[in-house]
Amino acid sequence: MVTKKFLIIYHNLKMLLTLDLNKLIEIIIDQYGENVLIEFVSMTQNEKEKSSKVDAGILKIVERFKLYESDDAGNKIRRKDIEEKAIREGLK
Numbered sequence: 001m002v003t004k005k006f007l008i009i010y011h012n013l014k015m016l017l018t019l020d021l022n023k024l025i026e027i028i029i030d031q032y033g034e035n036v037l038i039e040f041v042s043m044t045q046n047e048k049e050k051s052s053k054v055d056a057g058i059l060k061i062v063e064r065f066k067l068y069e070s071d072d073a074g075n076k077i078r079r080k081d082i083e084e085k086a087i088r089e090g091l092k
Contacts, residue, residue, distance in 0.1 A: 004032040005070040006079075008040050011051055015064040016040070020090025024067075027086055 006028060010016035028036055043051065051063040067083050068076040 001035055003035045003037050004028075006036060006038045007068040007070070007076060008038060008065055009043050009047065009068070010040065010065040011043055011048055011061050011063070013042075015061055019064060019086065023090035024082075024086040027082055027089070031082070 008016075008024075025038070028038070051066075052059055052061050054060070065083065067079045067086075069079050070076055
């Protein structure tokens with residue numbers, strides 16, 4: 001049994017919870033099967049700065065989360081396609 005590993009790095013808990021997590025998990029399981037390991041980790045301060053911008057004096061979060069898949073060698077591959085699908089399909 002092969003377990004696929006994913007890492008979700010999120011800006012902060014409030015931003016993470018604006019995402020439809022059920023839809024994200026459903027997309028991952030539909031694509032990779034039920035043997036998945038999903039780890040949630042808060043962004044570092046440096047990552048937070050890179051994922052936000054100030055516009056007209058207002059802080060805007062550009063990326064609420066990032067999803068990485070670990071390949072067989074342990075390299076992390078960003079899955080922007082799944083991120084975008086989860087955002088698009090998770091809208092209510």
